[in-house]
Amino acid sequence: MNNELIIEIDNLTVDYPTDNEPVRALDRVDLKICQHDFICVLGPSGCGKSTLLNVIAGFTQPSDGTFLMHGQPVAGPDRQRGVVFQSASLYPWMSVRKNVEFGPKIKGLPATEITRIASHYLEQVHLLEVADQPPFQLSGGMKQRVALARALANEPAILLLDEPFGALDALTRIHMQQLVRKIWQQDQNTIFMITHDVDEALSLGTRLLVMSKCPGTIIQEFSVDFCDRAIDEHTGRVHVDADYLALREEILDLIDV
Structure with missing residues (x-):
């Protein structure tokens, strides 16, 4: 390691x-x-x-x-240093994919690389199927997954x-x-x-x-x-187990x- x-x-x-x-x-x-x-x-x-x-x-x-x-x-x-807060704080005017692409786009990466990065992290959080939807159509858990993918897309x-x-x-x-x-x-x-x-x-x-x-x-x-x-x-x-419970207490x- x-x-x-x-x-x-x-x-x-x-x-x-x-x-x-x-x-x-x-x-x-x-x-x-x-x-x-x-x-x-x-x-x-x-x-x-x-x-x-x-x-x-x-x-x-x-x-x-x-x-x-x-x-x-x-x-x-x-x-x-990527940050995910308790509230997803997504850009509501952007699709799920555009939210995740935002960081790589700001970095000035080529369009094909931006698409690849966004697809990779959307796949990791199991949201490729809703990539074109706006965030307001998602559940709370799905929004947090988008926020996680968006933070990871910067590869902090x-x-x-x-x-x-x-x-x-x-x-x-x-x-x-x-x-x-x-x-x-x-x-x-x-x-x-x-x-x-x-x-x-x-x-x-x-x-x-x-x-x-x-x-x-x-x-x-x-x-x-x-x-x-x-x-x-x-x-x-x-x-x-017993170790877990003892440490918890x-x-x-x-x-x-």
Whole structure:
């Protein structure tokens, strides 16, 4: 496995200005992300999980500390970091295919290459049959699959997922988890995912980060391999054993402190 260091965060602090004293969202966060990591971030509401993702995406600038990608400071968003939010945020005036083609088109790729890339990722998310439809005709789960394909079409160095399945029904959520796991395994992607669901994190992640209450910092990291174990074909989830249950309880205790 390629363990190339992609992102290095050191002593990262984020303060949000207010009318009175600044509010500290993140406090001295240290984190390294390597090729093919699947990192799931857990923590109590308001602990700064999304702030950390927004820093990595380039949407939020640190107040202090360093954030390097491939050894270089990050100035803002770019296509090396693809983002999928809880809401699909698709372009409603474009077809499904045109949404997925948008990034490659902006890159100035030849038309044949744009078509090939869009078809490849639409096939990966099982949406080739609706490629010419507008997004408003799709279900919530299908819209999220389009958003995932659109992010992947830029072939980013890291894919950032901000609770992308939180608004989906339970069965669709499981199907989306299966899909993301399969794409990650096949394409050797690097994924950084925010979730409130401990079972989702245990089923998908290779590294689980638990954050403290605000101001958020990483208080515990777990290396896990449940996603490499046998997957139940009917439920799409990992087989639950004593190790899984014990770790689940340990994480829930940390979050509830």
